[in-house]
Amino acid sequence: MSLKNSGNSRRDFLLKTIAIAPAVALNGTGFIAMTTPAQASEQKPSEASSAVKAPDYHPTKFTAEEYAFLQAAVARLIPADDRGPGALEAGVPEFIDRQMDTPYATGANWYMQGPFHPEAEHDFGYQLPLGPFAIYQLGISDANDYAKAKFGKVFSELTTDQQESLLMEFESGKAEFKQVPSKTFFSFLLQNTREGFFSDPIHGGNHQMVGWKLIGFPGARADFMDWVERGERYPFPPVSISGERA
Helix, strand or coil: CCCCCCCCCHHHHHHHHHHHCCCCCCCCCCCHHHCCHHHHHHCCCCHHHHHCCCCCCCCCCCCHHHHHHHHHHHHHHCCCECCECCCCCCCHHHHHHHHCCCHHHHCCCCCCCCCCCCCCCHHHCCCCCCCHHHHHHHHHHHHHHHHHHHHCCCHHHCCHHHHHHHHHHHHHCCCCCCCCCHHHHHHHHHHHHHHHHHCCHHHCCCHHHHHHHHHCCCECCCCCHHHCCCCCCCCCCCECCCCCEC
8 A cells, every 4th residue: 555545544444454353464554654644743632532541650661761662652553533542542551561571572472493584474474583572672772773863862752743754664664773673673563552452451551441432342241142133233332351331
């Protein structure tokens, strides 16, 4: 998809990918291209989205500078707009920080033996000797170095237009990182942002179930049998695993 083809908002694209398949392959999604920098700067959060604030959270795995990058980046991946809160308000940075304190962070459940061939096609699977947490640490460091070389500031201190342009370079692999491929780093960031926006709030993201409300997902309700054959839209708001109601 051309970077100039921005007829649908990034949020519309997000909804379509969720509807088509829960686990969408990241290669070639053109996610950032769904909203150009000019459009992104014009988007303004509605009163409803502004009313949702993520709980105060102090990261336990990321440094302050790394966490500032996460907050700025996810706010561009799923921005707040007139349809609701974005990833920042949904607590996605907290979700990712907490995710880095699980076996996933080190790739404990992955096959991590060599040989590794980073140049191999995507169909051959993950080809780096690094777990997700290492990808984040090295990737954020490289991203900030790249931002400073190009704009004189770390990523979190840039304008939204500048952040958008850099994320597009990361997504396409155009940005040359010193320690990890920028495209690989971006794919982890995007995938974990999606997970944090749509997972159960018990994991730290999807604050007030904003992601579920956006797509009409009913959550962890125990019984839907009364509605299966009605041919009607399910009318009740989502419920979380812990029993929280939206």
